[in-house]
Amino acid sequence: MAITSIKNLKEFSTVNERFEGAHLLCPGCAHSMIVRELMNATDDNLVISTNTGCLEVSTAVYPYTSWDTSWIHIGFENAASAISGAEAMYKARKKKGTLKDPDAPVKFVAFGGDGSSYDIGFQWLSGAIERGHDFTYIVLDNENYANTGGQRSSSTPIGAHTSTAQAGSHSYGKTQKKKDIVAIMAAHGAPYVAQLAPNKWKIMAKGFQKALDTEGACFINSVSPCTTEWKFDPKDTINVADLATDSLMFPIYEIIEGHELNILYRPKNIIKVEDYLGAQGRYKHLFKPENRHVIDRIQKDVDAKWEYLQRREEARV
Amino acid sequence: MAKKFDINEIEVWDGNYATSQALRQAQVDVVAAYPITPSTPIVEGYGSYVANGYVDGEFVMVESEHAAMSACVGAAASGGRVATATSSQGFALMTEVLYQASGMRQPIVLTVVNRALASPLNVRGDHADMYLGRDAGWINLDAFNAQEAYDLTLCAFRIGEHLDVRLPVMMHQDGFTTSHKAQKVNPLQDEVAYKFVGDYVPVDEMLDFSRAVTHGAQTEEDWHFEHKAKQHKALMDSRTVIDAVFADFKALTGREYKRVETYLLEDAEVAIVALGSSVETALLAAEELRKEEGIKAGVIAPRVFRPFPYDLIRDVIDSSPLKALAVMDKSSPGGAMGALFNEISAAAYTTQNRPLITNFIYGLGGRDFSVEEAKRIFKEQKAHADAGHITTPIQQFSGLRGPKLGFFETKRS
Numbered sequence: 254m255a256i257t258s259i260k261n262l263k264e265f266s267t268v269n270e271r272f273e274g275a276h277l278l279c280p281g282c283a284h285s286m287i288v289r290e291l292m293n294a295t296d297d298n299l300v301i302s303t304n305t306g307c308l309e310v311s312t313a314v315y316p317y318t319s320w321d322t323s324w325i326h327i328g329f330e331n332a333a334s335a336i337s338g339a340e341a342m343y344k345a346r347k348k349k350g351t352l353k354d355p356d357a358p359v360k361f362v363a364f365g366g367d368g369s370s371y372d373i374g375f376q377w378l379s380g381a382i383e384r385g386h387d388f389t390y391i392v393l394d395n396e397n398y399a400n401t402g403g404q405r406s407s408s409t410p411i412g413a414h415t416s417t418a419q420a421g422s423h424s425y426g427k428t429q430k431k432k433d434i435v436a437i438m439a440a441h442g443a444p445y446v447a448q449l450a451p452n453k454w455k456i457m458a459k460g461f462q463k464a465l466d467t468e469g470a471c472f473i474n475s476v477s478p479c480t481t482e483w484k485f486d487p488k489d490t491i492n493v494a495d496l497a498t499d500s501l502m503f504p505i506y507e508i509i510e511g512h513e514l515n516i517l518y519r520p521k522n523i524i525k526v527e528d529y530l531g532a533q534g535r536y537k538h539l540f541k542p543e544n545r546h547v548i549d550r551i552q553k554d555v556d557a558k559w560e561y562l563q564r565r566e567e568a569r570v
Numbered sequence: 571m572a573k574k575f576d577i578n579e580i581e582v583w584d585g586n587y588a589t590s591q592a593l594r595q596a597q598v599d600v601v602a603a604y605p606i607t608p609s610t611p612i613v614e615g616y617g618s619y620v621a622n623g624y625v626d627g628e629f630v631m632v633e634s635e636h637a638a639m640s641a642c643v644g645a646a647a648s649g650g651r652v653a654t655a656t657s658s659q660g661f662a663l664m665t666e667v668l669y670q671a672s673g674m675r676q677p678i679v680l681t682v683v684n685r686a687l688a689s690p691l692n693v694r695g696d697h698a699d700m701y702l703g704r705d706a707g708w709i710n711l712d713a714f715n716a717q718e719a720y721d722l723t724l725c726a727f728r729i730g731e732h733l734d735v736r737l738p739v740m741m742h743q744d745g746f747t748t749s750h751k752a753q754k755v756n757p758l759q760d761e762v763a764y765k766f767v768g769d770y771v772p773v774d775e776m777l778d779f780s781r782a783v784t785h786g787a788q789t790e791e792d793w794h795f796e797h798k799a800k801q802h803k804a805l806m807d808s809r810t811v812i813d814a815v816f817a818d819f820k821a822l823t824g825r826e827y828k829r830v831e832t833y834l835l836e837d838a839e840v841a842i843v844a845l846g847s848s849v850e851t852a853l854l855a856a857e858e859l860r861k862e863e864g865i866k867a868g869v870i871a872p873r874v875f876r877p878f879p880y881d882l883i884r885d886v887i888d889s890s891p892l893k894a895l896a897v898m899d900k901s902s903p904g905g906a907m908g909a910l911f912n913e914i915s916a917a918a919y920t921t922q923n924r925p926l927i928t929n930f931i932y933g934l935g936g937r938d939f940s941v942e943e944a945k946r947i948f949k950e951q952k953a954h955a956d957a958g959h960i961t962t963p964i965q966q967f968s969g970l971r972g973p974k975l976g977f978f979e980t981k982r983s
Contacts, residue, residue: 298779302644315793318784323776325647326786327670331640334632338602338644338652339776341628345599346650346777349626351770353778377640380633 262454265293273319277311281480281487283494284308284393286451288364291391294461297358298322300343302336304369305329307400308393330374332363333381333390340386360465361388367408368398371432382441382470389464389471392434395479403482407432410502411554412547413535415482420538425547430554438472439508445471447507447517452494456505456517463507476503484534496529501559502551506566514565526552572597573623574760583755585719585748589655589681589741590615592723594625595763598679599650599770602630602641604660607693608745609683612655635660639667639680646676647785649775651727653678657745658685661699665706671738672707673801674786677730678738680708681723684846685745686935694936695745697845697900700875701909707801709739709808710875714849716753719743721825724758727767728815735808736773737801742875746936747847758823766822805877812874829874830882834860835890838868840951843914844898845872848932848939852898855944867948870895872910883917887925893955894926896947898968900933907965926954932968943968 271292278285284307292299300323303309309326312319327335340361346352363381370378370392378390397415398404405418410431414420418427439446445467449457457475464471478493480486485493497503498518505518527548530536539547575594583591590612593601603613619625630645632638635656646652656664661682671678687698704710711726713719723741730739743749758766774783789797809829816827833853835841842852849871856867870886872879887895895918899908906912911929918927930947933939947968954960963976 300648300776310788313784313787315787315789315797318782318787320784321782323779323782324784325644325776326788327640327643327674328666331637331667334602334637334640335644335647337630337632337637338600338641338646339648341600341602341630341641342645342648342650342652343777345626345628346648349599351650353780357779359777359779376633377637380637384630384632 265454265458271299271321273321275317276319277314278307279481279487281490282307283395283451283477283479283490287391287393287457287475287477290451290454290457291362291461292322294458295360295465297360297465300336300339300359300361302326302332302339302363304332304365304374305400306366306369308364308366310400329369331377332365332369333374333377336361336363336388337381337384337386340388361386363388363390365390365392366400367392367394367396367406368400371408371434372406379441382438382443382472385469387468387470389461389473392474393477394474395477395482396431397479397482399479399482408434410551412530412539412544412551414538415535425538425544435474435508439511442511443472444469444510445507446473448474448503448505450476450494450498450503450505452491453498453505453518460507460517482535485532489532493532496524496532500524500526500529501555502526502529504559504562506562512570514562516562516566526555572626575624577757577759579756581755581757582752583716583720584750584752585713585716585743586611586683586750587615588716588720588755588757589723589743590619591757592720592763593653593681594619595758595760596651596653596724596727596767597625597764598627598653600628600630600642600645600652601654602632602638602645603654604632604635604638604656606635606657606660608685608695608749609655609657609660609681612681612683635663636667639664639671642678643667643671643674643676646671646678647674647775648777649770649772651731651770652676653681655681655683657683658687658693658699662687662702665702668703668706668708670786673797675736675801675804676738677736679723679726679730680738680740682740682742683745683749684742692935693745695747696934696936698902700742700845701901703740704876704909707737707805708876709735709737709805709812711739711741712845712873712875713741713743713748714847714871715748716751717755717825719748720755720757721819721823721827724763724767725815725819725827728818729808729812731770732811732815733771733773735804735811737804737808742846744847756823762822766819809877809879809881827873828882829872829879830886831871831873832886833869833871835868835870835886837866838890838892839866839955840894840948841868841870841892842896842898842944842947843870843910845875845910846900848898848900851939851941852944855941855948858941859945859948865948865952878913880913880917883914884921887918887921887923892923892925894928894951896928896930896951898930898932902934903931903965911965926960928954928960928962929965930968931965937969939969
């Protein structure tokens with residue numbers, strides 16, 4: 254079924270079903286929403302690689318698979334290299350004329366969590382983006398190593414409790430800021446880079462389409478609220494994502510050709526970060542009087558980032 | 571269509587160049603690589619063939635050897651011929667993915683130019699990298715000179731891609747002594763070489779969209795053991811395919827390869843067992859000793875390190891009058907006997923003959939292995955043979971400066 258318009262969520266969510274509902278992800282996990290959005294954003298054939306992580310261990314446990322498409326997993330850090338190899342083989346075989354159906358349209362996509370993208374697979378990601386293979390890399394950013402039980406990553410925001418950056422009598426949790434991977438990917442000169450969120454599903458679908466249709470290595474960082482490690486009720490995934498985007502903890506924007514920045518979502522009512530933080534167990538210690546300063550710091554950082562994004566957008570440089 | 575390369579009947583090529591020519595003639599679709607001494611010229615060569623239209627392939631220069639092997643796996647799962655090259659630290663960095671490549675049954679050809687492993691940092695040849703990968707589930711072929719590096723690289727594709735095998739293959743040659751030494755090589759013409767290797771037959775490829783495929787699934791205690799057993803069986807069973815490919819190659823070229831090579835063994839009383847370019851050194855020593863001192867010396871050289879040819883080693887030992895063997899390991903053994911010594915001993919234990927076996931650690935970091943030293947080792951074996959027991963420590967270091975180093979005396983009542 255051709256995707257001509259994206260209007261109705263029910264209709265959109267049922268077209269072109271290539272990701273089976275039977276998988277082992279936690280109830281309320283946003284990963285599957287993002288994956289389905291990606292797969293429903295195109296009618297083209299897909300070749301997908303996936304790093305080790307929640308998505309991979311929950312969707313391809315022998316003898317089952319949730320992937321009704323070409324799919325590969327090798328290791329924790331190398332999905333970007335695997336898709337580089339697949340894309341190179343496509344080019345080589347197209348040239349030689351050894352493809353079974355040389356006219357079949359195909360898109361190459363790699364998925365990783367923040368652990369495999371921001372941290373252990375960072376070099377592999379950087380290399381693939383620099384080489385400019387025609388693919389789209391998507392981070393399912395749940396801001397921790399959820400697959401191994403909730404350890405800190407370089408994407409974990411300051412003040413969050415994780416099992417390896419614990420809040421306690423002498424600590425307010427992680428003391429370092431979240432790594433700005435979107436800026437780093439834009440600095441590679443990637444033709445299309447964006448930060449998206451599954452609650453803003455129409456923007457997400459359009460962002461995915463833009464990335465898939467852009468020739469070269471594109472990068473998308475998507476917030477993926479984690480019911481298990483962020484500690485909220487599984488029914489509240491989209492509510493928490495709404496709080497993330499409306500507090501601007503997770504601003505939605507794109508950067509084209511490494512410089513042209515466009516804000517894709519402006520909340521009508523910007524909410525305070527504490528409304529977002531307060532909805533999650535991982536931040537509950539911040540509401541003790543001695544940790545209030547951390548909430549103030551986070552608000553200050555969020556305000557500054559929003560100011561920066563708006564100025565960058567206005568400047569058109 | 572790739573341009574034909576002008577090739578003479580006799581060329582003077584070094585091992586690296588010979589290997590790169592074999593990759594070109596096999597018309598490898600994708601080479602994903604990261605340069606490292608001494609293997610760099612192999613992938614530089616492929617890159618130049620792509621740049622000049624001598625191969626219709628993609629040359630992907632990635633940012634590390636780990637990424638190189640990862641891209642090779644992704645490319646191989648996409649239904650085409652894949653190869654790369656590495657050495658030493660690059661091999662070590664690849665190791666995680668070597669296991670994944672074989673577990674995923676991707677018939678990638680890795681041409682390894684053997685080099686020592688740091689620390690201390692060293693660019694010269696020994697077999698530390700070969701030994702590091704020996705349990706990785708790959709077929710391991712070993713070339714002793716440039717001609718063999720060329721021949722065996724062509725054979726590697728045929729063996730690994732065979733539908734009864736479908737396993738990755740390493741083709742080893744010694745750093746510098748083979749890789750950088752220009753030697754006489756008799757290459758095949760392009761069309762003859764390609765016809766021998768044949769077209770690549772895709773299996774479960776990701777670019778056939780009529781059928782969804784999942785590569786690299788997870789298994790736990792319910793299925794992991796069965797998958798690994800099946801993989802091991804494929805590796806063990808590959809012996810018949812290796813023999814058949816070697817037979818085809820002999821029919822085409824007259825050059826004969828066997829899973830275990832033997833030299834002067836029919837009447838040999840003592841022998842050296844070695845890998846790599848040392849085989850030729852040992853053979854020279856054996857020939858001279860036979861003339862000079864009448865010592866019946868011979869050489870045994872596993873051509874295929876994995877699957878290890880226990881069957882043929884056993885047959886070789888039982889069909890000759892061998893009394894003493896020196897097994898040469900060119901890798902620091904790390905608190906054990908050398909790996910080749912262990913394999914040979916395991917095979918020899920099941921023979922009627924049961925020769926005396928000692929182990930030499932030698933050549934580390936490119937330390938030269940001379941004909942004189944090989945002769946000394948042969949003579950020491952002769953002394954064991956005459957005494958009827960081992961007269962030295964079981965493990966000794968050969969070519970080491972300073973006081974003699976040896977471990978484990980034979981217990982005699």
